Amino acid sequence: MQPDTIKAQGLLRLLTQGLLAHGEQKTANELGDRSQYIGMSDIGKGMECMRAAVASKLGLSAIPAATAVGEFAHEELGRVLGRQIILQRGHWQEYGIEKALTATGVKLVPQLEISIEHNGVPIKAHLDFTLVWGGKRPAVRILELKSNERIPASLYASYEAQLYGQVGLLKSCWAQPCFSVPQTEVQSVTFPQAIQSIFNVALPKLPDGVDIESWVLSISRSEVKSFGPYLADMGMLEACLQAAVGIWRTTEDVRSGSLDLNDLDYCRGFHPLCDWCDVNADCPKFQAVNIPSDSACGLELEELAMLKERKATLEKRIAESEERIRQTYSLIGAKDWISTKDHRFRVTTIAGRKTLDRSQMLDKLTSLIGDELKAQTALEQCEKSGKPFERLYVSKINKMLKSAA
CATH class of the missing domain: 1.20.5 (Single alpha-helices involved in coiled-coils or other helix-helix interfaces)
Incomplete structure (x- = not known):
């Protein structure tokens, strides 16, 4: 290997180690020991895939420790670095969005923590941004950031569960000493006390007259889309709390050996987040014939x-x-x-593709024939189905790099 190539590899190794170390520090500072409580993202994950949620609580992960970078081969280094760039893009966006919102003068609390215990299970919600307006028409907006490669047409169910859990806890715990801001003196106070301490803004002692909404800001490299509003719903909150209890109890059973991880329910069918799951390497969903890599x-x-x-x-x-x-x-x-030199270019407008509106055609046929059933039958007789075809799916395997605690 050439000296310059060795230096280039050293730089990438240093960057990878730094990204991993920064991720570890940020998680520890803002979220603490995630194995000691159930978070809102755990609840969202558990509602779609109990196996993935429990594996996360057990410490199983495809994300290596920063200290392990020196042992990586060239290919493994590139894979880990590429994944970290994608995963940590959200942290960078979070910093930029915070600066942008603060520049408007809005009163904003980053990483507000709500901590409760439900049926003996510790539960915490970490709100990316909490925006507050006082005065005669007090309002609170929870803003959750999601970094996406492509903006989804609609939110994943796991994201929506997270939003309902957050806004539900904010309203139900408003007057209880459940609120803290990590690494500040604001610890275990009511929500109005927290806002009074941070901004010297008086909010009602009860949330009934406060306009409370939760929103998601989905951000890709070149697009931003907002989803909401999500309002406090006690039925949805109860579902989230029960899911938290289920994850906690199941994790205890797997840890004790009375239950196997692969016996748990997992996400059926196609789900776009499965490729990013840290524990998809041996998931029963992807049972496969193993082929030697050197064959x-x-x-x-x-x-x-x-x-x-x-x-x-x-x-x-x-x-x-x-x-x-x-x-x-x-x-x-x-x-x-x-x-x-060798090519020419031109931009032209092409007519849009013509399609038939099935619903409108049925209405027209019904008006001409005078019988909706006959019109429906005639339309079905004119339909033609394409031949079945095969499609090849290629999905990454995210190998677990840590053992269960």
Whole structure:
């Protein structure tokens, strides 16, 4: 290996170690020991996949310790670094969003903690941002940030459970000494006391007259979308609390050996978050025939996975480049072709794809025939189904790197 290559690898190794160490410190400072309580994200995860939620409480994870970076081979280093860049992008966005909101003069509390015990189970909610307005029309807005590669059309059920748990706890615990701000003197006070201490703003002693909402801000590299409002619902809060108790009790059973992790319920069918699950390596959902990695078939499968990753990266770069060129074409006022040394380019408007509105067609047929059942039958007789086809899915395996505590 060339000296410059060794230095480049050393720099990437240093960056990877720093990202892992920063993630460990941030979690410890803001969230504490997550094995000692059930958080809102645990509840959301548990409602969709009990196995993943319990594994998280047991300390099973595909995220290595910062001290292990020196042992990584080149390929493993690249995989861990790439995953950390994606996972920690949310922390960087959180810092920037906090600065942006603070610049408006809004009264904002970062990482407000609500801590309770329900049926002997310790439960905590950590609110990314809590925005407060006092005066004659007091209002509180909980803002949860989600970093997404692509903005979803609708929120995942696990995210919504997290939001309902947060806003429900804020309203139900308003006048109880359950609120703290990590690394400050604001510890174990009521919500009005916390706001009075931080901003010298008086809020009602009870939440009944306060406008309380919870929102999600989904952020990708180039888009932002808000989801909400989510309002306090005692039925949803009770469901969240019961889920917390279930996760806690089940974790105790698995830890004691009376229950096996793979006996737990897991997410059925396709779910976009499964690829990011830290414990998907031996999940029963992905039971598979193991093929030796050095066999001809194993090598071809790994090459296919690598090519598909490259394809996804290239398609994204192509889409971004095409968008820039279309914008430039419009800005320079080009009407015809523009050319370079070996290629010419032109932006044209293509007519939209024509489709049939099935509902509207049924209404038209009904009005012509005078019988909705006959119209429905006629429409079904004209429908044609395409032939079944096969689709190949490629999904990453996130190997667990720590043993159960």
